[in-house]
Amino acid sequence: MPACQVNKKNRTQPDLLGIYQLLLGFYGHRNWWPGETQDEIAIGAILTQSVAWKNVETALARLRDQGILTLRDIAAAPAEHIAPLIRSTLYYNQKTQKLKAFARWFGTTYDFDWRRMFSTPVPELRHQLLSLKGLGPETADSILLYAGRLPxxxxxxxxxxxxxxxxxxxxxxxxxxxxxxxxxxxxxxxxxxxxxxxxxxxxxxxxxxxxxxxxxxxxxxxxxxxx
Ligand code: SF4
CATH class of the missing domain: 1.10.1670.10 (Helix-hairpin-Helix base-excision DNA repair enzymes (C-terminal))
Incomplete structure (x- = not known):
């Protein structure tokens, strides 16, 4: 791909891949997403809505301390138990409901099996995710890209x-x-x-x-x- 292309206004513009390469050269590979398991990536993607990542790290650490490490754990735990643990992420009652809705759906639909979930065609899976309570496109796409390694x-x-x-x-x-x-x-x-x-x-x-x-x-x- 050429480093530059000319747009319809006749102005020389950088192409997107060229911009990526400049950022990569400057910062180095970022090695995202900051999560050790697919469950943790999905939980983090839901918790990070409207809040800085350091607040999410605090919540993930508190969940871990309580033995809540997976979406199966989230589905089983009472909302009153989860909410105080994720207080650092703001809107924690709403986020508790979002986490539980996603976890219940994941268990019911895919038996907590990421491989099964990600074998669904991407447009269909994305549609399923966007139909869940409180899951917007940025969160759904973060789960597809970072937990599922889908394009x-x-x-x-x-x-x-x-x-x-x-x-x-x-x-x-x-x-x-x-x-x-x-x-x-x-x-x-x-x-x-x-x-x-x-x-x-x-x-x-x-x-x-x-x-x-x-x-x-x-x-x-x-x-x-x-x-
Ligand atoms: S920081 Fe870089 S990309 Fe952002 S406005 Fe300044 S020159 Fe442009």
């Missing part, structure tokens, strides 16, 4: 912030449009999707913050939003 690009607020600043955006600011924008411009490669999303999150935490630190940015020479 589903995850879109989040960091992605939108960074690529709006780079002036690389879909015509409409909707989740499906953003996802299609990336899927159409990248090779179908779950390893690439995994690390690219991780690079975006890391870059937005380190440099491309709400008030960006542009001086050291590896994308500065490409970025119309550079300050």
């Amino acid at each position: 589903v690009f995850v879109i989040d607020a960091y992605t939108r912030r960074l690529f709006k600043r780079l002036d690389l955006t879909p015509a409409k600011d909707s989740y499906p449009d953003w996802q299609q924008y990336f899927s159409a411009r990248l090779p179908v490669d779950p390893g690439l999707y995994n690390d690219f999303h991780a690079q975006i999150v890391h870059h937005c935490k380190i440099l491309c913050q709400p008030v960006p630190k542009c001086a050291d940015c590896p994308l500065g020479h490409l970025c119309p939003g550079k300050t």
Whole structure:
């Protein structure tokens, strides 16, 4: 793939793969997702909604201390027992209900067997996940990509912030449009999707913050939003 391509406005733009390579060269491989098992990845994906990852780590450690390590454990434990353990993740009563809804569904539908679940065709499985209480597209796609290693690009607020600043955006600011924008411009490669999303999150935490630190940015020479 060429390093650059010319868009319809006749402006030379970097391609997405080139941006990924610049981030990879600058930060190194991110080795995501921070979870040891598929159960832990899914639990973390639900708990991290609207909260920093360090708060999730606190909750995961407290769940572990209580012997709640798996989705089977989550399904069996009373909500009143789980909620205080995940208090650090905010909205903990709602998140308890989301965790239990996902765990019950996973047990009922797939007998807590990830291999069975991920043998379902991706569009059908994604539809099933999105029909569950409180599971939005970012969480569903994080489970598909990071627990299932399936080629589903995850879109989040960091992605939108960074690529709006780079002036690389879909015509409409909707989740499906953003996802299609990336899927159409990248090779179908779950390893690439995994690390690219991780690079975006890391870059937005380190440099491309709400008030960006542009001086050291590896994308500065490409970025119309550079300050
Ligand atoms: S140059 Fe600044 S605004 Fe642009 S990507 Fe880098 S940190 Fe973000």
